[in-house]
Amino acid sequence: MVSQQHPQTSVERLLAQLDKAMTHYQLTNSFSCGGSLEVRLGTHYSDFTITKKPVMCFRPIVFWCKGSVSKHTTIDCSWTTSRNWENSLDELVQDCSPATFGCDGENIFDEKIRKAGVLDAASFSTNFNPYDFGIVDAVAQELLPGLARAGKQPAVERWGVVAELYKLNVYSAPSGMFKPHVDTPRGRTHFGSLVVALPTDFQGGQLRVAYKGKERAYLDDGSFCRSDINWVAFYSDCEHEVLPVTAGHRITLTYQLYVSECIGGLVQPQLQMPDSKFYPMYRCIKDMLASPTFMKNGGILGFHCVYQYPEKFEGTYFYERYPRTLKGIDAVIFAIFRALELTVHIKPYEAGSIIGGKIADARVRLESLFTEEATCGRLVANEFERFDCGHYVGDEIFEHVKWFNEKPALHPAGEGCLDVAKPTRWIGNETEVDWDYLFRALLVVVPASSDRTLKT
DSSP: OOOOOOOOHHHHHHHHHHHHHHHHHHSSSSSEEEEEEOOOOTTTGGGOOSSSSSSEEOEEEEEEEEEEEEEEEEOOOOOSSTTTTSSSHHHHHTTSOOOOOEEEEEOOTTTTTTTTTTEEEEEESSSSOOGGGGGGHHHHHHHOOOOOOOOOOOOOOEEEEEEEEEEEEEETTTTTEEEEEEOOOOOTTTEEEEEEEEEEOOOOOOOEETTEEEEEEEEEETTTTTTTTTEEEETTTTTTEEEEEEEEEEEEEEEEEEEOOOOOOOGGOOOOOGGGGSSSHHHHHHHHHOOOTTTOOOOEEEEEEEEEEEEOOOOOOGGGGGGGGOHHHHHHHHHHHHHHOOEEEEEEEEETTOOOOOOHHHHHHHHHSSSSSSSSOOOOHHHHHHHTTEEEEEEEEGEEEEESOOOOOOOOTTTTSSSSSSSEEESSSSOOSOOOEEEOOOOOOOOGGGGGOOOO
């Protein structure tokens, strides 16, 4: 961000160090994760001890109905003996309905975009539960770092992840697939999706997950055992696709992932926020705030979030839950400023919105953080007090923001982002008229340099 055409000042070095630390984190942080469970006959919950590795899972069974007829089948491609006491895998495939997808507010059936079968959660059940094997805990640790509340309220650690069973999807040879799409937004606390691939014998059908030029492939032919249960979790606004299945049936359970208040949370003791000093950016931000020339008279420091989030504008009820759904570097930046005991507001905005006035080029924008202009970004005493109280504030706060980074780049359709926040026109199983993906901004209330007392 900072020009290298002349010797750097101490101010420029601080900005360059923070920019470098943020860039490094974005290149290395997780937007998806995955794992596997060995399937073994006779496994019991009492077998799960620290001396047994890896954790094993019993054979998954799927129960469903066709009309008034109840059916079930055990899914285990390593079990090749005849089982006339239960239904076949082919029957399960045949009883699925053709899968649709959402596009421009409508549910569309088009096998050139998505060719699959589906059972809704109300139409089937299974003995497999992702909570039983630590999958949900692993997703929470990898994709949702623990954070404080918005504003300046003390942190109370009473939040967890809920995995809601959503669909059973079947992609079958010779051409079952789903072209690049993002998952349907389901609510303000909805942050991701969990896909569990049951142990069937198939070829192809890799799951490709992409985010800002980075791509990861799961269920790849050479990287996993088809007789295991394999799982993948990712942020719902990440573009992903199912590549064509060339042989067999690829059967998955899909779960919607939400942030939720944990049972018993009201009686849990107050806990400390995870130590943000472990983040490389912590020292850069603290040094920047310690500089007497940085935002000398105080003001609002703005960071455009990197990820997109489900949103609809309906008041302030969910304000304190916003931090719990922050992803990746968005969560880290929020955690660092809260660890330094500064007030942080989280404000959603639409992709086409012009907020905070015209944004200058990177050098001018960053240098303005160390200069004081007559009007831009200045707060009178009563405005600062209102913004710093930690309660919900309206869009008028945008008028006072000095931005550290640029708004997320908007790409044309077919290149990962449209001219609206949603990355693609196609969304998962069906459309959602109440929710859409929007951008968010982190707005830090920075006191005047003479009033700053930074936590050591």
